[in-house]
Amino acid sequence: MLARILTKLVGTKNERELNHLGEIVDRINQLEPRVSKLSDIQLRAKTAEFKQQIANGAKLDDLLPEAFAVAREAAIRVLGQRPFDVQVIGGLVLHEGKIAEMKTGEGKTLAATMPAYLNALLGRGVHIVTVNDYLAKRDSEWMGGIYRFLGLEVGVILHEMDDPARKKAYAADITYGTNNEFGFDYLRDNMKFSLEDIVQRDYYYAIVDEVDSILIDEARTPLIISGPAEQSTALFYQINRLIPHLKKEIDFTIDEKSRAVPLTEAGVAKMEKLLRIDNLYDPRYIEVLHVIYQCLKAHYLFKKDRDYIVKDGKVVIVDEFTGRLMPGRRYSEGLHQALEAKEGVRVQSEYQTLATITFQNYFRMYEKLAGMTGTAETEATEFKEIYNLDVVVIPTHKEMIRVDHPDVIYRTEREKFKAVVREIKELYKQGRPVLVGTVSIEKSELLSHMLKKEGIPHAVLNAKHHAKEAEIVAYAGEKQKVTIATNMAGRGTDIVLGEGVAELGGLHIIGTERHESRRIDNQLRGRSGRQGDPGSSRFYLSLEDDLLRLFGGERLSGLMNKLGMKEGEPIEHKWVSKAIENAQQKVEAQNFEIRKQLLEYDDVFNEQRKIIYKQRREAIEGNLRETILGMIEDTVNNLVSNFCSKDTHPEDWDLEGLKKQIEQVFRTKLDWNELELDALTLEKLIKFITESLQKVYAQKEQSFGPENMRFLERYIVLQVVDSLWRDHLVAMDHLREGIGLRGYGQRNPLQEYKKEGFMMFSELIERIKEATVTNLFRVEIKTEEELAALRPEEPEAMHLSHGEGETKRQPIRRKKKKIGRNEPCPCGSGKKYKHCCGRNA
DSSP, X not given: OHHHHHHHHHOOHHHHHHHHHHHHXXXXXXXXXXXXXXXXXXXXXXXXXXXXXXXXXXXXXXXXXXXXXXXXXXXXXXXXXXXXXXXXXXHHHHHTTOEEEOOTTSOHHHHTHHHHHHHHTTSSOEEEEESSHHHHHHHHHHTHHHHHHTTOOEEEOOTTOOHHHHHHHHTXXXXXXXXXXXHHHHHHHTTXXXXXXOOOOOOOEEEEETHHHHHTGGGGSOEEEEEEOOOOSHHHHHHHHHGGGSOBTTTBOOBTTTTBOOBOHHHHXXXXXXHTOSOTTSGGGHHHHHHHHHHHHHHHTOOBTTTEEEETTEEEEEOTTTOOEETTOOOTTTHHHHHHHHHTSOOOOOEEEEXXXXXXXXXXXXXXXXXXXXXXXXXXXXXXXXXXXXXXEOOOSSOOOOEEOOOEEESSHHHHHHHHHHHHHHHHHHTOOEEEEESSHHHHHXXXXXXXXXXXXXXXXXXXXXXXXXXXXXXXXXXXXXXEEETTTTTTOOOOOOTTHHHHTOEEEEESSOOSSXXXXXXXXXXXXXXXXXXXXXXXXXXXXXXXXXXXXXXXXXXXHHTTOOTTOOBOOHHHXXXXXXXXXXXXXXXXXXXXXXXXXXXXXXXXXXXXXHHHHHHHHSOOHHHHHHHHHHHHHHHHHXXXXXXXXXXXXXXXXXXXXXXXXXXXXXXXXXXXXXXXXXXXXXXXXXXXXXXXXXXXXXXXXXXXXXXXXHHHHHHHHHHHHHHHHHHHHHHHHHHGGGGGGTOOHHHHHHHHHHHHHHXXXXXXXXXXXXXXXXXXXXXXXXXXXXXXXXXXXXEEEETTSOOOOEEOOOSSOOOOTTSBOTTSSSSBGGGTGGGGO
8 A cells, every 4th residue: 555655656666766767968968059059069079078088087877967958969960860868868778878768660779888888998899789680781781871980889799700701800999790709709719729710809898689589589598509429310210200200198297388299108118129128218218218308309299390300411400580591490308300310301410519598698797788679568577687688668659549459369360360361452442551470380381371262462571581571561651551460560660651541540469379478479569550550469379379279378269269259250358368467377387487497597507607718719829838737747746646644643644545646647757766765744745746847848848849839728728628618518418418317306496406506516627737737747748740730620510509599610621731630649659649649629
């Protein structure tokens, strides 16, 4: 009660925020007459003036009113567009490091120019993140005109660019690019061998466009860079041929909610018989079991023309959020191979993880993060909890007059689509444009076929035609235009009403199914009614739709039966709409838990990744001599502790065993006669061995020359760290896969993961130290050619994948001739390369 009274007296938190920002807008507007009188040269000179004020100690907030006024004036002169007050408010929200919810067509792209300009004055770089290359390129050219007019440099990161071009783009004051490109560049930078090859610089300020799509929808799966791993593809063909022998409900069950197809006991027995093995759960057959489960998922959870298409003999993924094709991308963990076997195309080799990060942990590296979208309020809790981002809902420039009709529900999908076609036909006769949203390629093509039968001209916008996306969407508001689109429908492209359309009632939106997220439905509705335009929307549903079938379809079906509804008769009731909203909230909560759990596990891993990447960076940037000497001491401490205990008398120590181990690890014979055995302590023993080895190392450095030694240190540290880190990634993956079983033993899987992950990482650090000093003591260089041969080679092919998704092969040319694994090692040890320096390569 008290909360309601206070809200009435002082307004909601959002209203108070808007009132505060409105006062700043008034100050900006008061500067407009003075700023508008400046010449182009004087306006441009303001940038240098602001930078000087910052150098003299001024804060960005001190400059804000005038800098926003200058950026707005530049927009007027360059684009002929004056940002409305609500757009200025949006810019202020972005500057404060919050999310601006601005309805479709309200000009988010232009609103971002003001905070981007202000923050770019620091010279640390501003990243503007978009959902695809098309928007990154378009916005960098379109809005880039404002920044260039004011004397700032603008860069854009596109998929096909090479490293020098990327480095130049990141060096710009403002850089546009997609979330994937920014994330993958971070991972690739942490696989580089030279400081000159690193393309990114600071992580100061990022503005994320369509922030709900990037930080919520795509955050369920991590970014992964992988390389070829040895695995037989024949197993996928073999298992795929056996799947048809299994019977649903008898040999396996399908759990659509958790996306799993587990075998029953009968199914296990049948597979053991078909494969002629005794025990499918024997550790020797762990890979076989994994392939069986992936093949079952491929057959019973993944549908052709919904989740993927087959094109040119390849399985191509369809993005579940945008409906776009993702050529070259691959599902991970063998699922893609299972789909290839299912569709009878060539099964490609599996790939091993080389580097990975979640979008949550990538974007949380930024000192200041902001976002903008038309649909964020429904996920405000998640934005706050995961990213510490507040959502501010900004009012529209003109009043929203779109009419949103209640949902209409039919018993079957067939009845539903008949009703959809009837409404499209009626509106087409009136001349009103219609945009129809579908959830899959399959449904869009079904509807297209039905419209062709009725003789209604229409455009189809789905993953098979996404190249024409912007063009098709831009004209969707013309008279008698009928557009069928998957939920990719034109985010970032405005639909402008054609002549006379407003008088007919504007653009009508038809949704053919409710999405599992209310945001996606709101995005579809938001295509109509922009900038005060008239419009309307309606969703058609059936009890056969996935959402209703999985979450509440039985109750609705029972209600329809009680009402004695005939075929083709719809139900339209507030109770039904409420039931659907409840179902969506259930799924949203479930997906939030999935993303939250992913982050909790990745947070454990993220701390390890920071340490390893810091170690790599230090190896690339600096002199490692002191670090190596410290590694020698740490390795000696570990070895001594294995043979000598502080709790026992020196006479009981295994000094002979220690001598052999020291000689084996360091490939060095020490003069043990110099060791004073009288009054020997553990500290004296460690000091003697450490100082003796450091003397040997100093002699090696003198022999090679300091410059060559620094190169060898850097080379070997990077090779060892990368090799052992890759192995650690695999080990952590396996730990994560099996950790859930700890729950059956009344133990918290996450706590167990943290504990074991810490132990594994501690062991990794010790292995890195020992492997590094071992290789450094063993290496022998006789000629400059042999030294040159040790130049690190990048893998011949890398794959970039977004979770179960994206994989793009990137050919990399070798700079040096490859050393054969059976050839003599160039370090001069006399061993084969694979048994020496190549062991960790």
